[in-house]
Amino acid sequence: MEKIFTVTLVLHIIGGTLSLITGLVAMLAAKGKSRHRAGGKAFFVAMTLVFVTALAMSLMKGLTFLLMVAFFSYHLLLRGYRALYLKELYKGQRMALPDYLINGVGVIFNTGLLAWGASHLVTHSTYIHTVAVFFGLLGIWMAGSDIKHFIIPPKDKQQWLYTHIGGMCGAYVAAVTAFMVVNVHFLPGLMVWMAPVIIGGTLITLTINRYKRKFNKQAAATETTVPVAVR
Structure with a gap:
């Protein structure tokens, strides 16, 4: 279980790091343009990874x-x-x-x-x-x-x-x-x-x-x- 938790934590950190980067890209890009949309979609995926891993860790540890x-x-x-x-x-x-x-x-x-x-x-x-x-x-x-x-x-x-x-x-x-x-x-x-x-x-x-x-x-x-x- 501890190994699974560690892997989940690593994925959570990766998702969090990517969300900080992709979110910034989306905010700085011209609104409505392809870079803004691509950054926004990537941010959505990264935050979804953060959510799923946070959900898993909270259930494993009772947080x-x-x-x-x-x-x-x-x-x-x-x-x-x-x-x-x-x-x-x-x-x-x-x-x-x-x-x-x-x-x-x-x-x-x-x-x-x-x-x-x-x-x-x-x-x-x-x-x-x-x-x-x-x-x-x-x-x-x-x-x-x-x-x-x-x-x-x-x-x-x-x-x-x-x-x-x-x-x-x-x-x-x-x-x-x-x-x-x-x-x-x-x-x-x-x-x-x-x-x-x-x-x-x-x-x-x-x-x-x-x-x-x-x-x-x-x-x-x-x-x-x-x-x-x-x-």
Whole structure:
């Protein structure tokens, strides 16, 4: 069993390393171009390897926190990737089987993460349990927001893009966080966990807002354009 665990751990490290590289390639490449798409697909595969190996290791060693954080991170990735197929949300696009699975499993495991962290906060609290509560609440909020878009269609037809950015970049932040947790030992534990989330979350929000301003400006320019009469 120990040999299997070691092999799984090595594969997990390989997947994590590849996710950091491919995710960066996708983010730096021109959006919508072949390099961005190739980098994004490679990032998805690498993060899937990270998820599968984390799932296996958590089951082999009974690591509850690793199990739930793995689902939290993979939920981010799946919602970001799935958003590419939800470009008609503003028209009332209906939920399909992948949406039920992604959001359903997301709610279940993030609720479990929240409950696990909260229960330990009452008894023998550590910073890990604070992190669990924060991640659990964040995951539930994201799943709830995605479900809401099927019930009340968003007015912004670019909502799919904002979800794509939030999900994929959020998964990259998760990969960076994991790297820091393993390798950074000179900072307080809570800071190591939360710093990438706060910084990454801020950058994601700024990026989404930049796109919103861009699209709003384009829409305003289109509305104010006076058509030329043809004689």
